[in-house]
Amino acid sequence: MSDDPIRLVTIGRMLRRRWRLLAVLAVVGALVGYGTSVLFPPRYTASASVLLPGQWEERELLTQAEIAASSAVVDRTAATLGWRDVSAEELRDRVSAEAADGNIIKISGTAETPERAQRLADRLAQQFVAFATRVAGGGTDPEAASGPDALRQQVRETNRRITDLAEAADPGRTVESVQARTSLEKLRTALEEAMKKLDQADPAADQAGMVVMGPAARPTGEAPPTRTQLIGGGALLFFLLAVIGHLAAARVNRRPRTEPEIAAALGAALLGTVDVPVERHTHRPGGRGPRAWTRRLLGLDTRWDTPTPQRYADEAATRVRYRRVCARLRDQLPAPRRLLVVVPDSDAIARRAAGQLVAEAGRDPAPSSSRSSSSKGCPTLRVVEVPVSRPIVPDRDSESGALIVLSAGHCTTGELTGVAEACADAGHEVVGVVVATTVRTRPPRTADHPPKNATPALAGHGHATGGSA
Incomplete structure (x- = not known):
């Protein structure tokens, strides 16, 4: 194996002396890339954005992005689309979601045509909003979903009852009546503060306000890898493999040179x-x-x-x-x-x-x-x-x-x-x-005189056969 380092002059010599072979291999790689693009038809990707109002931490946004690409959302989307040529399992490989800046979840869908890609992205965004709102509201239990509303109704009834008791009390004629009115007002204030804290702690208050920021834009170009990228990538791959193969062969060359x-x-x-x-x-x-x-x-x-x-x-x-x-x-x-x-x-x-x-x-x-x-x-x-x-x-x-x-x-x-x-x-x-x-040699002579360094014919040329010479 040769221990000489691979220098730029070596690579330049290889490119100069093997450019025809490298060009042929690059063309073969381009044909392989074109054949790959024929086997795998072009696809298009459309994206829809969902706005999450309120204050969200980064890990919460990542959780929402995972929910948007989860099987629960994709399966509901596949049911609403009704595509017979694409199953729910295949649809999961064509869906992605990521958290963008500004509390935005970007949901993307890939399909064979721009129209189907746009429709897939829109349905994914709608199903994500519906699913997230449903989860924030307490799941599928009607009684659990109506619990906060019933509590608010009871608080309103209590406030009215406190008002009636305060009016029925003797307005400031005795010390006991003043103390009773003061206690009732304190109770009213405590109930109002408790309801405010309950509203702030309720995640459904924010998630119920998720908004789909308009329909997805119809894609105008193919999703990568495009046919041009496959052809160029195939040509570049074969060219680099040929260069690396030449350099590797030179490194393991066992021919004495000195x-x-x-x-x-x-x-x-x-x-x-x-x-x-x-x-x-x-x-x-x-x-x-x-x-x-x-x-x-x-x-x-x-x-x-x-x-x-x-x-x-x-x-x-x-x-x-x-x-x-x-x-x-x-x-x-x-x-x-x-x-x-x-x-x-x-x-x-x-x-x-x-x-x-x-x-x-x-x-x-x-x-x-x-x-x-x-x-x-x-x-x-x-x-x-x-x-x-x-x-x-x-x-x-x-x-x-x-x-x-x-x-x-x-x-x-x-x-x-x-x-x-x-x-x-x-x-x-x-x-x-x-x-x-x-x-x-030098350039050919223009004069009629023959060169002096003409090589004479071989003297007594023999053949490599056995026996006597």
Whole structure:
């Protein structure tokens, strides 16, 4: 697993190299969202407001909102509506109520059409007011509901009786009559204060005054999620999943990317890094058929997580790298001999680097008698392509050693180990590793002179089959 942090440049590279695939997946997500909107028809939501006069605490308002959305109110509403296609259980899922500012309970209902949504909200508000008033009045017991009224009537009768007794008493002629009139007035005042406190403590006095603040407004737009929201949400979801999938695949990528890691996986010495000039899309692998065409169209035939190629310096600097690799290879071998250049069959960059390396080795002159006895010529190279899934290297015959050429990040550690084992199984010692990197070429020349850095044809190309070379 890679421990490198995910940077914005990595995301930008992915968007630039995989934009076709991401666009296709976004379109697929939009189609999925559209199909979801077809399966679930649009719905509309209407709201009605109920005013609660008097002083109410916040928890009391929340209680009233719960009552408005309770099954008792919804069942009564369903009975009055008489909708045969919607049951009371389904209607409970379409109803909601919340406490708003200013002692207002906002009741909402959702239906398939604006007309039915408006009618549902109005009936819910009416049934809520009726139910709340009925509960505040003492339930369904007529005697309990008439108890406060009977008490008020008795108080009024008592006041009249007190007035009659006060008039019948001797008006101020004796001390006893004055005391009696004073006691009667005190009794009248106490009764009036008791009735005021009773009225203030009666919850039905406030709840009986609940008012529906007009009919619900007919909705003009669909309730969320709308068809547009489903289509946009599906496209965004698929796009984000594709991006996350690419980043997760990059995090768990086990392909060695640095020269020391590649050399360690192959168990050989690193001879150097060479440059391969490429133009845009020239390093795409070939292939025929609908599957290969689809991969090229979506950009899946090339890796997106490889670094952007650096600018091409010049032909002289590029040839210097190849000559240095040949020099290290010549110094490492005790005597000139023939070597196999092992290249992964799907690595087009390594294939071009191997061809250039073979051509550069062919330019190295053989040792002459004027040179010292210690001078050695460059070994003769022959390119062999092997499949990394099941690598098979030709048996040792005229060649006695293998030079592995590959590009960074192309093979996993297990695949590199398999190539090294295949070389050892064929009797070839891995004498070194060469890593090929891509560089961007300059714009095409306008003159008639051909470029000097034309890559020569592969020398002595062989096939990855068993047996003698």
